[in-house]
């Protein structure tokens with residue numbers, strides 16, 4: 250008998266892995282709502298809700314490819330060769346849904362360090378990744394596609410003065426079978442502190 254990778258919540262957390270190559274179908278509209286709602290449960294010091302998401306689907310994905318790739322080329326990034334552009338366009342054209350990720354910078358807040366706001370936005374994004382997996386889809390967090398080129402986030406309505414852009418999630422159905430990931434043992438990353446040495 251095959252046990253579903255999402256049979257229990259803990260099993261789902263342990264089996265999530267990133268899937269870069271995706272195709273249609275994307276999560277259905279009601280599923281996408283559940284996925285985005287999961288982000289709202291992220292830990293959040295001061296209830297600043299510092300996360301913002303931009304849903305990009307359908308014909309807008311081709312427009313995103315145009316905007317992002319042109320901006321990267323204008324920036325003079327030598328890695329954006331014609332071959333690279335072709336492969337990024339091909340990859341993007343197969344992905345049915347992108348979610349732009351951003352942290353809204355709380356300029357006036359003196360109590361919650363910006364680092365904590367960034368962490369909250371990261372936690373919200375992690376909830377999205379897990380929710381996508383729990384619903385049987387795949388996702389991949391990328392900081393390609395001009396994430397660090399200001400024109401790209403500005404084109405998405407995320408003024409670089411007010412938002413730190415955190416990249417894109419590609420979301421869809423895995424294009425091929427996804428073998429389990431090889432994960433390290435937690436004990437290599439954990440110590441127990443029992444008092445001052």
Ligand SMILES: Cc1cc2nc3c(=O)[nH]c(=O)nc-3n(C[C@H](O)[C@H](O)[C@H](O)COP(=O)(O)O)c2cc1C
Pocket residue numbers: 265266267268389390391392393415416430
């Ligand atoms: C903030 C962030 C940005 C990332 N950007 C890229 C990227 O641009 N290209 C890439 O190949 N992987 C990128 N990754 C890594 C993949 O999303 C993924 O985590 C990695 O391939 C490992 O897969 P796993 O999530 O199954 O462990 C990024 C991860 C994070 C957290």
